[in-house]
Amino acid sequence: MEATLQQCLEDTMENPCTIGVLCTDLQGLNLGCRRTPSDEHAGVISVLAQQAAKLTSYPTGISVVCLESDNGNIMLQKHDGITVAVYKMAS
Amino acid sequence: MAFQKLQVPQDREERKLLLDPSSPPTKALNGAEPNYHSLPSARTDEQALLSSILAKTASNIIDVSAADSQGMEQHEYMDRARQYSTRLAVLSSSLTHWKKLPPLPSLTSQPHQVLASEPVPFSDLQQVSRIAAYAYSALSQIRVDAKEELVVQFGIP
Numbered sequence: 001m002e003a004t005l006q007q008c009l010e011d012t013m014e015n016p017c018t019i020g021v022l023c024t025d026l027q028g029l030n031l032g033c034r035r036t037p038s039d040e041h042a043g044v045i046s047v048l049a050q051q052a053a054k055l056t057s058y059p060t061g062i063s064v065v066c067l068e069s070d071n072g073n074i075m076l077q078k079h080d081g082i083t084v085a086v087y088k089m090a091s
Numbered sequence: 092m093a094f095q096k097l098q099v100p101q102d103r104e105e106r107k108l109l110l111d112p113s114s115p116p117t118k119a120l121n122g123a124e125p126n127y128h129s130l131p132s133a134r135t136d137e138q139a140l141l142s143s144i145l146a147k148t149a150s151n152i153i154d155v156s157a158a159d160s161q162g163m164e165q166h167e168y169m170d171r172a173r174q175y176s177t178r179l180a181v182l183s184s185s186l187t188h189w190k191k192l193p194p195l196p197s198l199t200s201q202p203h204q205v206l207a208s209e210p211v212p213f214s215d216l217q218q219v220s221r222i223a224a225y226a227y228s229a230l231s232q233i234r235v236d237a238k239e240e241l242v243v244q245f246g247i248p
Contacts (some may be wrong), residue, residue: 012222070199079220
């Protein structure tokens with residue numbers, strides 16, 4: 001039953017700029033990851049997205065957390081019960 | 092600065108001070124002469140009591156400002172400094188809790204450059220939103236699939 005999710009992660013990695021992706025639930029369980037991120041990052045990613053959501057009362061409640069660095073960006077997005085982190089290389 | 096030991100004044104002499112004023116008034120009723128005799132004796136008693144209280148205070152109170160500072164010689168200073176530093180080293184070696192905390196990783200050495208650079212392109216944000224939606228829909232397929240009964244009845248006749 002996790003085949004669709006795995007396929008989603010594979011499709012994400014097809015983009016050449018993407019160097020990693022991770023899916024986690026609300027409690028930091030790693031649902032799937034590719035390359036750069038691993039199990040230990042799942043907890044931090046889920047908490048970061050939840051805390052950022054508290055900062056704004058934007059009606060749709062969709063906010064993307066971006067961590068920018070020299071090497072690239074990490075973008076976190078919470079969508080109901082799932083949090084997705086995409087590691088992108090600097091272009 | 093003065094330091095004093097905490098002490099409840101339950102001294103007999105202080106109690107006598109409170110009781111003594113009652114005795115001269117009773118003697119004064121008898122006449123002037125007894126009054127004349129009791130006055131200097133009361134005075135000497137008071138003097139003795141005062142001096143005893145002063146002596147007790149001097150023994151109890153430590154006057155730091157008036158204390159004469161004994162000069163230590165140079166080698167004594169060095170010895171003491173070495174003693175204290177070894178004690179500190181022993182204590183700090185047992186404090187391993189603080190040493191375990193690793194320093195925060197630095198994402199960049201040039202924060203100005205990162206902050207001044209182009210913001211994250213909107214296409215990337217859209218892509219991430221799309222991936223999140225796709226993943227959420229894929230997650231709905233993961234569910235509990237009950238195949239067998241968990242609780243079974245034993246066939247006990």
